[in-house]
Amino acid sequence: MEMTGNTILITGGTSGIGRGLAEAFHALGNQVIVVGRRQARLDKITAANPGMTGIQIDVQDHAAIEALAVRVRQEFPALNVLINNAGISRTESLAEEPVDLAVSRDMIETNILSTMHMTAALLPMLMARPKATIITTTSGLAFVPRGNFPTYCATKAFLHSWVQSLRVQLRGSPVEVLELAPPYVQTELAGEQQLTDPHAMPLGEYIAEVMQLLTEGDLPDGEILVERVKAARWAERDGEYARQFAIFNPE
Numbered sequence: 001m002e003m004t005g006n007t008i009l010i011t012g013g014t015s016g017i018g019r020g021l022a023e024a025f026h027a028l029g030n031q032v033i034v035v036g037r038r039q040a041r042l043d044k045i046t047a048a049n050p051g052m053t054g055i056q057i058d059v060q061d062h063a064a065i066e067a068l069a070v071r072v073r074q075e076f077p078a079l080n081v082l083i084n085n086a087g088i089s090r091t092e093s094l095a096e097e098p099v100d101l102a103v104s105r106d107m108i109e110t111n112i113l114s115t116m117h118m119t120a121a122l123l124p125m126l127m128a129r130p131k132a133t134i135i136t137t138t139s140g141l142a143f144v145p146r147g148n149f150p151t152y153c154a155t156k157a158f159l160h161s162w163v164q165s166l167r168v169q170l171r172g173s174p175v176e177v178l179e180l181a182p183p184y185v186q187t188e189l190a191g192e193q194q195l196t197d198p199h200a201m202p203l204g205e206y207i208a209e210v211m212q213l214l215t216e217g218d219l220p221d222g223e224i225l226v227e228r229v230k231a232a233r234w235a236e237r238d239g240e241y242a243r244q245f246a247i248f249n250p251e
């Protein structure tokens with residue numbers, strides 16, 4: 001993708017990786033629209049980044065996604081980049097009785113269905129642009145699951161598959177389809193303690209490496225893979241799956 005001259009909508013732009021990407025693209029002079037539920041966070045980000053726009057929606061709300069698409073078409077007709085990044089991650093105990101399926105459903109709605117819905121709602125706009133990009137955030141856990149996050153890992157494996165099919169269907173169109181598969185990064189995804197977990201990659205380092213990869217265009221098969229995620233991404237290919245699985249799931 002081009003690194004400048006874009007109009008970019010980022011879901012999950014109120015914190016973590018989404019906010020990092022929003023600010024990095026904004027600093028390059030792109031028009032950036034951040035989407036999230038927390039109005040106070042949207043206000044803070046747009047105040048810190050003059051020219052950035054915040055739109056408050058819950059991506060689980062299908063009517064809100066449709067209304068967002070109408071608003072974007074009117075206010076930002078040049079939209080050419082969608083970053084499907086909103087996501088939630090929860091631990092689950094499948095042996096518990098009763099299993100709380102509301103937790104599983106919440107992750108499926110946010111991580112999978114909202115991504116599919118947002119893409120469907122904005123794709124006609126993207127298709128009408130000379131060059132457009134859809135980036136979807138998956139995870140290293142799409143490739144090697146952690147047993148305490150069963151539905152979360154499965155939602156990301158779903159997205160990895162779905163993104164490949166989207167790429168096939170958009171072959172020959174102006175829309176490039178990329179997958180962003182982060183390693184474990186210091187954000188509040190699984191709670192505040194993750195922000196300072198020394199085992200997680202510092203957010204600033206992660207965003208800098210991603211922006212470098214995007215600038216270089218070094219994206220085999222449309223995958224944005226920083227060094228730290230490659231062990232998980234290529235575990236199966238490299239005959240390392242059992243070892244990686246054991247690291248993620250110690251006895």
Ligand SMILES: NC(=O)c1ccc[n+]([C@@H]2O[C@H](COP(=O)([O-])OP(=O)(O)OC[C@H]3O[C@@H](n4cnc5c(N)ncnc54)[C@H](OP(=O)(O)O)[C@@H]3O)[C@@H](O)[C@H]2O)c1
Binds near residue numbers: 017089140
């Ligand atoms: N950090 C990691 O270790 C890691 C690793 C692999 C993949 N990822 C993926 O990276 C993406 C970003 O996560 P993060 O690590 O940056 O965590 P984060 O700081 O918790 O960010 C999650 C973002 O998603 C938004 N969001 C969640 N539910 C939403 C909803 N119903 N409607 C609208 N927005 C919603 C949140 O905004 P509001 O709360 O304001 O709505 C927030 O901006 C996720 O897809 C995550 O699965 C993260």
